[in-house]
Amino acid sequence: MNDFDNAMKKIADVLYGAARKSGEILDNTKKAYNISSEKDKIAKVQSQIGLKVYKAYVAGNATPDYVQPEIEAIKAIEERIQELERSMAESKSCKICKECGARIALDDVYCPKCGGKQPETTASCCEPPAGEEDSGCCEEAKSEERSEPTQRADADCSDDDDDF
Numbered sequence: 332m333n334d335f336d337n338a339m340k341k342i343a344d345v346l347y348g349a350a351r352k353s354g355e356i357l358d359n360t361k362k363a364y365n366i367s368s369e370k371d372k373i374a375k376v377q378s379q380i381g382l383k384v385y386k387a388y389v390a391g392n393a394t395p396d397y398v399q400p401e402i403e404a405i406k407a408i409e410e411r412i413q414e415l416e417r418s419m420a421e422s423k424s425c426k427i428c429k430e431c432g433a434r435i436a437l438d439d440v441y442c443p444k445c446g447g448k449q450p451e452t453t454a455s456c457c458e459p460p461a462g463e464e465d466s467g468c469c470e471e472a473k474s475e476e477r478s479e480p481t482q483r484a485d486a487d488c489s490d491d492d493d494d495f
């Protein structure tokens with residue numbers, strides 16, 4: 332074997348090695364992906380087990396002591412959610428329908444009374460904190476609603492008012 336052949340063989344070895352290596356890398360990426368998708372499946376089944384245990388607890392069945400901390404954690408989270416939902420319902424404010432003047436919920440897109448489409452508004456966008464200039468992001472809504480405050484403390488948005 333002469334020098335040239337030796338050199339060519341070395342190059343060929345390097346190239347072959349690199350190709351094989353990149354093949355292995357690809358292969359391992361695939362395997363890692365498979366492993367993580369298998370682990371996802373385990374996590375899903377585990378959460379199904381957890382859900383069954385929690386449902387058993389809610390239904391009043393005996394649950395093992397070792398899951399009490401998790402059950403307490405879920406109860407605390409559920410209480411927070413309920414509190415947030417309550418406070419959302421309480422702060423749900425009213426606006427006046429621009430078509431018929433009915434008092435409707437702030438997030439109504441269409442008036443439940445007359446069906447009139449309401450200008451798009453979001454409370455956070457159209458109501459700058461007191462003393463601050465309106466950012467002007469809701470020009471249309473602003474001019475529509477200037478005359479009537481959109482936030483009402485009584486939050487009486489019920490549709491069954493007959494006085495409109």
Ligand SMILES: [Zn+2]
Pocket residue numbers: 428429430431432433442443444445446447
């Ligand atoms: Zn209306």
